[in-house]
Amino acid sequence: MDSLTSNELLYERPTYLLIAAGCIALIVLRQFSSYNRHIAKIPASGYPPVPFISSWIAAVRFMRDPVGILTNGIDKFRNKPFRIATLQGEYVIITSREQVAEYIRVGDDVLNMLEAADDQQQIQWTMGYGVTFRPYHSPVVRTKITKCLDTKIPVMAEEMQSSFTRNIGSPTDYTPVTLYEIIALTVASTSNRVFVGEPLSSNYDYLRNAVDYAAGVVLSAEILRVFPDWTKKYLVKWAPVARYRKRAIAFLGPIIKPRLESFSKDGTTDNADLIDWLIEAAPPVERNVEMLVERVMALNVASIHTTTMNFTYAMYRLAQEPEKYMPELRSEASMLLSSGTVTREAINKMAKTDSFLREASRLGNDGLLATQRNAKKPFTFADGTVVPAGGKIGTPLLHIHRDPAVYDNPDEFDGFRFYRGPALGANAASSQPTLVTTDASLQIFGHGRHACPGRFFAATEMKLMFAILVSRYDVMLAPGTGPKPWRVGTMSLPDTELQVFFREKK
Numbered sequence: 001m002d003s004l005t006s007n008e009l010l011y012e013r014p015t016y017l018l019i020a021a022g023c024i025a026l027i028v029l030r031q032f033s034s035y036n037r038h039i040a041k042i043p044a045s046g047y048p049p050v051p052f053i054s055s056w057i058a059a060v061r062f063m064r065d066p067v068g069i070l071t072n073g074i075d076k077f078r079n080k081p082f083r084i085a086t087l088q089g090e091y092v093i094i095t096s097r098e099q100v101a102e103y104i105r106v107g108d109d110v111l112n113m114l115e116a117a118d119d120q121q122q123i124q125w126t127m128g129y130g131v132t133f134r135p136y137h138s139p140v141v142r143t144k145i146t147k148c149l150d151t152k153i154p155v156m157a158e159e160m161q162s163s164f165t166r167n168i169g170s171p172t173d174y175t176p177v178t179l180y181e182i183i184a185l186t187v188a189s190t191s192n193r194v195f196v197g198e199p200l201s202s203n204y205d206y207l208r209n210a211v212d213y214a215a216g217v218v219l220s221a222e223i224l225r226v227f228p229d230w231t232k233k234y235l236v237k238w239a240p241v242a243r244y245r246k247r248a249i250a251f252l253g254p255i256i257k258p259r260l261e262s263f264s265k266d267g268t269t270d271n272a273d274l275i276d277w278l279i280e281a282a283p284p285v286e287r288n289v290e291m292l293v294e295r296v297m298a299l300n301v302a303s304i305h306t307t308t309m310n311f312t313y314a315m316y317r318l319a320q321e322p323e324k325y326m327p328e329l330r331s332e333a334s335m336l337l338s339s340g341t342v343t344r345e346a347i348n349k350m351a352k353t354d355s356f357l358r359e360a361s362r363l364g365n366d367g368l369l370a371t372q373r374n375a376k377k378p379f380t381f382a383d384g385t386v387v388p389a390g391g392k393i394g395t396p397l398l399h400i401h402r403d404p405a406v407y408d409n410p411d412e413f414d415g416f417r418f419y420r421g422p423a424l425g426a427n428a429a430s431s432q433p434t435l436v437t438t439d440a441s442l443q444i445f446g447h448g449r450h451a452c453p454g455r456f457f458a459a460t461e462m463k464l465m466f467a468i469l470v471s472r473y474d475v476m477l478a479p480g481t482g483p484k485p486w487r488v489g490t491m492s493l494p495d496t497e498l499q500v501f502f503r504e505k506k
Contacts (some may be wrong), residue, residue, distance in 0.1 A: 021375050043082045045073030058085035074399045081385045091392045097440040104448030113450045116372035122221040125236045128294035136281045142453040144277045149344045159193045176499040184211045184308045191303040195274040209247045214301045216241035252293045307458045313364030313496045316483045319475045319500045325415050333467035355418035362401045368490035369394035384452045404443045435459040473502045
C-alpha cells in the first residue's frame with residue numbers, strides 16, 4: 001500500500017497549514033482594508049449574515065437570480081445606492097436619475113468608463129488591446145462617418161432593398177421568416193457598404209462572419225470573465241471569437257495591405273471609406289493589417305449587435321399590433337420615400353417612427369448593469385456615499401427605463417409615447433427628444449460624455465430600414481405567439497428564433 005511516511009507527513013502538514021493560514025489571513029485583511037471599510041457602509045442586496053464570505057455567497061446568488069437580487073434592492077432602498085456582489089466583484093447600484101447624472105460627469109481619472117467596458121466585454125482580449133487603450137476610432141466615427149451620412153444614404157437604401165428582396169422576397173401571402181437573422185444580415189451589409197464598400201458588403205460569407213464575430217465576442221467575454229487576467233491571452237486562442245478573427249483577416253487583409261503600402265509611400269489615402277479613415281488616424285504602432293482588421297471588426301460589433309437588437313424589438317412590437325400602428329407609420333414612410341431623394345434631414349423629421357423605435361428600445365433594453373464605471377480613486381456622492389478605489393458603479397436599465405416617476409404606465413408599450421411629448425404638430429420633429437438624445441431616464445446609447453459616438457449613424461440606419469420595410473410589407477405574428485427575450489449574464493437579448501409573417505403590402 002502506497003502511503004506517506006511519518007517524516008513526509010511531518011513536512012507536508014506544515015505546508016498545508018501555512019497555505020490555509022495564508023488564505024485565512026488574506027480574508028481577514030480584506031475585511032479590514034480601506035476598500036472594505038467603505039463598501040461595507042453601503043446597504044447590500046442578496047448578502048447573507050455570514051462573516052468573511054458573505055460577498056462570495058452573494059455573488060453565487062446573483063448568478064442564479066440577478067433580476068430578483070436587483071429588484072429586491074431597488075424596492076428596499078428606494079432610489080438610494082446599494083451594492084450587489086457578482087463573480088467579477090461588487091457593484092454599487094445607482095437608481096436615482098440625479099445620482100446617475102452626478103457620476104457620469106466625473107473624469108476618467110476618477111471613474112473610468114473604458115476599463116469598465118473592458119471588464120464587461122473583455123475587449124482587450126476579444127477585440128484587441130488597442131480598441132480599449134488606444135480608442136482612436138471614436139473621433140473617426142464621431143466625425144467622418146456622421147458627416148458622410150447624406151452622401152451614403154442612397155447606397156444604404158440600395159443595400160437594404162437588395163437584402164430584403166434577397167431574404168424576404170415578394171410573397172403574396174403571409175410567409176414566416178426568422179426576423180432576427182434577416183435584420184442582422186441587413187444591418188451587416190448596410191454598415192459594411194459604408195465601412196468597406198463593395199464587393200464585401202454583398203459577400204454573404206463575409207457578412208455571415210461579421211454577424212458571427214459580434215455574437216462570438218459576447219460569448220467569449222462570458223467565458224473569459226471568470227478566469228484570472230494572466231490566463232486570458234492564452235485562453236482567448238480557443239475562444240469562439242478567435243476563428244472569426246482569422247476569417248476576418250482573410251477577407252480584409254487583401255484590401256488593407258495595398259492601402260497601407262500606398263500610405264507608407266506618400267502619406268495619403270483616397271479618403272473613400274472607413275479603412276482609409278482608420279489608416280490616416282491610427283498611431284504608427286496600429287498601422288498593420290492585423291490591428292486594422294481588429295478595429296474594423298470592433299466597429300462591426302458595435303454596429304451590428306446594438307442596431308440589430310433595437311430594430312428587432314421594434315419589429316416585434318409592430319407585428320404584435322399592426323392594425324394600431326402600421327397606418328400612421330406607413331404614411332410617414334411614404335412621405336419620406338416618395339420624395340425621390342432621401343436626406344438625413346428628412347429622416348430626422350420622422351417623429352412617429354422615432355417615437356416608436358425609442359419606445360421599443362426603452363422596454364427592450366432592460367439590461368441589469370449599464371453605464372458602468374470603475375473607480376480609479378475614491379468618489380463621494382453628494383449624499384455622502386463613498387465608492388472606494390477599486391469599486392464598480394452601474395445602473396439597472398431594468399428599473400431606469402420603467403420608472404413610474406418618469407413614465408405613465410411604464411410597463412405598457414405605447415408606440416407614440418414620445419410623439420405626444422413636449423411638442424406637437426409642425427414643431428414635433430424639431431422640438432421633441434429623439435432616438436439619439438441621451439438622458440439619465442433613457443439610456444439606449446448610453447449617457448453623458450461617453451454616449452455612443454455612432455448613435456447618429458445607427459439611428460439613421462434604423463429609421464431608413466424601418467421606412468423601407470413598412471412601405472413594402474404587411475407584418476403580423478401567428479396567433480398565440482410572441483417574443484421570449486433571454487439573458488446572458490447581465491445582458492438582455494431579444495428572441496432570435498421568433499418567426500414574423502410577411503407579405504407584400506396590400
